[in-house]
Amino acid sequence: MTVGMNMNIKILRRREPGAEPYWQEFYYEKKEDQSVAGMLDELNYKDDLKDINGNPAPRIQWECSCLQGMCGGCAMVINGIPALACETFLRDMKGDRLILEPLKKFPVISDLVVDRGIIQDNLRDVNAYIGEYKKADTNEYEHMYAAAKCLKCGLCLEVCPNYGGGRRFFGALFANDCYLIAARSSVLDKKIKKEYNVHFAKGCSKSLSCVDVCPAKIPTLASIGKMNK
Amino acid sequence: MKKVLIVGSGISGLSCAIACAKSGMEVILASPFPSERSQSVMAAGGINAVLNGRAGGDSVSAHIEDTLKGGCNIAGKEAVSGLCTAAPQIIRWLEKLGTVFSINPDGSIAQRAFGGQSFNRTCYCGASTGKQIVTALVMEARRYEGAGMIKRRYWMDFYSALIKGGVCYGAVFYNEATADLEMIEADGVVIATGGQNALFGKTTGSTLCDGYAEGKLFMQGVELKNLEFIQYHPTTIETAQKRMLISEAVRGEGGRLFYVDGKNRVYFLEEKFGKKGNLMPRDVVARCIDETQKEVFLDITFLGKEEIIKRLGEVYDLCLKYRGIDISKQCIPVAPSVHFFMGGIAVKNNHETNIKNLYAIGECASIYHGANRLGGNSLLAAVYSGITAAKDISMSAGNGKCEDFGRQLDEERERLRTLRQSKSVFPVMYIRDMLAESMNKNLGISRSERKISQGIEDVTFFLSVADKIHYDNSEMAYLCYSLEGILTLAKATLLCAGERKESRGAHARMDYKEKKDEYAAATIISYDNGAYKIRYDRGDEYEH
Numbered sequence: 001m002t003v004g005m006n007m008n009i010k011i012l013r014r015r016e017p018g019a020e021p022y023w024q025e026f027y028y029e030k031k032e033d034q035s036v037a038g039m040l041d042e043l044n045y046k047d048d049l050k051d052i053n054g055n056p057a058p059r060i061q062w063e064c065s066c067l068q069g070m071c072g073g074c075a076m077v078i079n080g081i082p083a084l085a086c087e088t089f090l091r092d093m094k095g096d097r098l099i100l101e102p103l104k105k106f107p108v109i110s111d112l113v114v115d116r117g118i119i120q121d122n123l124r125d126v127n128a129y130i131g132e133y134k135k136a137d138t139n140e141y142e143h144m145y146a147a148a149k150c151l152k153c154g155l156c157l158e159v160c161p162n163y164g165g166g167r168r169f170f171g172a173l174f175a176n177d178c179y180l181i182a183a184r185s186s187v188l189d190k191k192i193k194k195e196y197n198v199h200f201a202k203g204c205s206k207s208l209s210c211v212d213v214c215p216a217k218i219p220t221l222a223s224i225g226k227m228n229k
Numbered sequence: 230m231k232k233v234l235i236v237g238s239g240i241s242g243l244s245c246a247i248a249c250a251k252s253g254m255e256v257i258l259a260s261p262f263p264s265e266r267s268q269s270v271m272a273a274g275g276i277n278a279v280l281n282g283r284a285g286g287d288s289v290s291a292h293i294e295d296t297l298k299g300g301c302n303i304a305g306k307e308a309v310s311g312l313c314t315a316a317p318q319i320i321r322w323l324e325k326l327g328t329v330f331s332i333n334p335d336g337s338i339a340q341r342a343f344g345g346q347s348f349n350r351t352c353y354c355g356a357s358t359g360k361q362i363v364t365a366l367v368m369e370a371r372r373y374e375g376a377g378m379i380k381r382r383y384w385m386d387f388y389s390a391l392i393k394g395g396v397c398y399g400a401v402f403y404n405e406a407t408a409d410l411e412m413i414e415a416d417g418v419v420i421a422t423g424g425q426n427a428l429f430g431k432t433t434g435s436t437l438c439d440g441y442a443e444g445k446l447f448m449q450g451v452e453l454k455n456l457e458f459i460q461y462h463p464t465t466i467e468t469a470q471k472r473m474l475i476s477e478a479v480r481g482e483g484g485r486l487f488y489v490d491g492k493n494r495v496y497f498l499e500e501k502f503g504k505k506g507n508l509m510p511r512d513v514v515a516r517c518i519d520e521t522q523k524e525v526f527l528d529i530t531f532l533g534k535e536e537i538i539k540r541l542g543e544v545y546d547l548c549l550k551y552r553g554i555d556i557s558k559q560c561i562p563v564a565p566s567v568h569f570f571m572g573g574i575a576v577k578n579n580h581e582t583n584i585k586n587l588y589a590i591g592e593c594a595s596i597y598h599g600a601n602r603l604g605g606n607s608l609l610a611a612v613y614s615g616i617t618a619a620k621d622i623s624m625s626a627g628n629g630k631c632e633d634f635g636r637q638l639d640e641e642r643e644r645l646r647t648l649r650q651s652k653s654v655f656p657v658m659y660i661r662d663m664l665a666e667s668m669n670k671n672l673g674i675s676r677s678e679r680k681i682s683q684g685i686e687d688v689t690f691f692l693s694v695a696d697k698i699h700y701d702n703s704e705m706a707y708l709c710y711s712l713e714g715i716l717t718l719a720k721a722t723l724l725c726a727g728e729r730k731e732s733r734g735a736h737a738r739m740d741y742k743e744k745k746d747e748y749a750a751a752t753i754i755s756y757d758n759g760a761y762k763i764r765y766d767r768g769d770e771y772e773h
Contacts, residue, residue: 017406031469038470045662048654056654058703065266065435067471068547070360073266086470087550109384109406117383120263129372133325138336145329145355148364152265180368184327 005030005096008052009043011060012101014108021108025052028098030090036100037067037074037086040112061111069215072153076112077101082158084215103158105165116154122170126195127188128177134186144183147176147223149216156210156220162203169203172210172220179223196227230255231627233619234400234413236387236442237421239267240359240608241591243366244615245419250373252623257413259385259402261437261707264367268423268435268592269611272359273476273543275351276323276612277605278316280338287348289313296606299345299510300571300599301734301744303455303751305772308578308596312606312613319612320352328365330354341481343604345510351605356476356543359608385411386707387442388641390418390587392449393632397587401634401641403706410642412634416627417586419618420446424570424592428719430665432567433465433474441707443574443593444714447721452583452755454575454595454771456718457726458735460602461674462568463514464527464561468551472566475544477604479529479561480507482540486514486563488523497521512601512735515565519674526560533557565674569607571598571735572722575753577771579621580614586628588621590614595751596771600734648709651699657708660691660698664719672726677739681727688720721761725752728763 009026026049028039040062043049049057065071067086074085079099090098106114136144156172157163163171178196182189204224211220231254235242238260246256260267279287292313297304320338324330331339331353343351354361373379384405391399391412399414425440426432447453464475464486480486485507487494498506498517507514518525529537534557537545541556548554548561574582574589576596581588591611598606664687671684695716700709729752731745732738750765766772 016408033469035470041470045656045658047656059656059701059705061705063262063266065262065268065437066271067431067436068271068468068473068551070270070357071266071435073262115383115406116263120381124371124374127371127375129368129375130327131372133327135336138332141329141332145361148327148329148361149357150364152263177368180327180364 007090008097009039010097010099011111013060013111015058016110017107024057026057027052030096032091034090035086036078036088036090036098037064039090040085061113063113070151072151072215075103075153075155075158077103077158082155082213084153084155087215103154105158105163106154116152118165118167119152119154119157119173122167122199123174123177126199128174128181128192128195130181130185130188132187133184136183140183143219143222144180146216146218147180150176150218151216153215155213155215159209159213161207161209162205168199170199172214175200175227176218176220176223178227182227193227201228231417231622232257232415233417233419233622234259234415235419235421236260236400237267237423237591238264238381239269239421239423239591239611240362240366241611241615242419242421243363243370244612245421245590245619246379247366247369247373248616248619249622250378252619254623256373256379257382257415258370258379259382259413261384261386261405263383264363266437267363268438270360270363271434271474272608273356273474274343274478274481275341275353275358275605276320276362276608277343277346277350277603278320278352278609279313279350280317280320280340280352285348287350289316291347292316292350295346296597296603297599299601299603300597301601302599303733303749304597304599305578305769307772311578311617312597312610315613316609319609323362323365323612326365326369328354329361341478342508343481344477344508344514345603346605351481353478356478356541362608387422387445388710389445390449390584391632391634391637392584392587396585396628398628398632398634401638403645403710405707408706410638410645412638414631417588417622417625419588419590419622420574420593421589421591421615422593424573425718426567427661427715428664428668428722429567430662430669431471433462433472434568438592439711439715440718441711441714444716444718446574447756448714448717450584450756451587452575452753453573453721454753454766455572455600455725455751456722456754457729457752458571458600459567459672460511460569460571460735461515461565463511463518463565464563465566465568466548466552466561466563473547473551474568475527475561475563476541477511479527479541479544482529482532484527484529486518486525486527488521488525510601511604512737515674516737518563518565525563527563528560529556530558530560569602571595571600571602572725575771580618581621586625588618590618600736645706645710648700649702649706651702653699654701655698657700657704657712660695660712661715664688664691664716668719672723675737675739676726678727681723684723685720685727688716688723692716692720717756721754721756724761725754725763728752
């Protein structure tokens, strides 16, 4: 592993829900092949974590499970761009400064951990399930496979200019779930189309920023195209 | 209405929740995070089932036989028979819920070869079978969530079970959102918390699966089983943040393992076992790689880029992203690493533990895999165990009256408050890291009395200091209070490994290389106030 210069890591922190946020900076000896997730791990397991002024700092709270881009837990804002920490590598960072912030469109639990429960709540409240199954056209399998890989990480919502955290517009992840239902439900296909119109089509201004940030590379545009037919 | 509390929301927890709700029971599905974060999404390879008219002469009895043989004949025959018989129906069920299985040109579900199996029996969804099943189950669970039958509770870390007089009445959780302990009572409690990865640090699996629930329940009187059988996946790749799994599907698609000797490639498995050598069971392949003492590579380049991307797209992406290796041009450097735990909570065929109304399902339960698990059988067991437990709970009498656990909760609150008031900066992860180092060194692929004894000595020391050290209170409360349970489970695991003086399946002793008839039974370990007791289940105590 290549070891390089000292990096300055600036993190927007909050000790608990509702507490005042504050910035805290740390030094980290840059390793090119390390990811942001791996770096956070290393910082946390230092004997006693100290900031750049030598003051003791509380351990950095962040969410992780798989550490390899499959679970969506470590979604955060890295140098202004929403991304998964485990798939963002220090070798791709320009300069020696790294700024980490929690996703801004969800309530903060602590530091980089946010409550994304609204994603599941919204999908539950519009009954986004298949119900009675009908076999889809075999040509649809590739698209369905890709859409079903949605991590529900919230990156598409974070970057979306139309998503404001509310219960009206549900964002790209909803469009993909709608497609999965419409393609295979024999009873709820029409109902889900109505929900799609209310909670997606009416609010989407087609900036398509969601497509760029999706870590699962879901062809959301194709889902939208099929749902709009 | 009967109330069921399910702890953990991966594939087994979801399957159980859906089956419970379907039969009219109220479900509380408690987990720290949503199902999308569970380890289940990482299961790559596939799910085994004998589908009618397919796989050229395969049969359910062959599936049963392969599973028992793979497990070195210490898994219960009745349990395995139930699992394999239900498999085709489970695949149809998953398909109807919307699981996007890979299909043949005629639209039927495709199947491929997996290690240790006599036929092409493994159904799969590209290289992300677990993820596709989770997506389908999450959608189906929503049906019952919308109807109020399943209530999800997030930010809930398991703390302990509510047990009195050999009966379970519910569980206590640490609620991260309120930073307080919370008690949930239920007629049936189902543990679905996954394997004990944290014993070995960062494994191929999720960091969320740590074995604490097993360890804590063990300390509360729940018996554990077959802890010494730990599966080393033969093909994992080193990256800067963890070892990552290279799916068995690569070998299923014809991948060949070799090492380099001078200018020649030595296909050591093919030399030893013939043409199908690369598809030997995982324990055999892992041990053979370990024995080479050389850097081993996996070659799939001959398949061509187009086919690799089509059939093994996720493996292609992983190697390129984390190691800069293009597997259509370069071979993959692989080594074995801890991957799956055949051992766990001892359960009867209905998935109930030795404590009434307390169940365990999925990887944290030990029942079907014996001394070694076949690839494709864990996803099957996850779904089947969830459904089986649900069925039993629906038929059970429930708890009727509830015991008063108020005082116990107050005492636990006080204990936790004291723990959290520490002014120390000592990270609890230090002990966890030392534990992982010792376990990897002393309970690896090749074991011996000397190494196991060293491991026991280390863990006994960690346990002796664990409750005397003050930990950094800025660390997650869960990490602090879970340490004792994890260490206790580690000690139990080492003791089981030391007691089994033979080599069987994934348990390979350098000092006892042969399989012995006297050990042809499952290991059961119990705990009573600091005393660990081991026995062998020769009378099929749990097989009913």
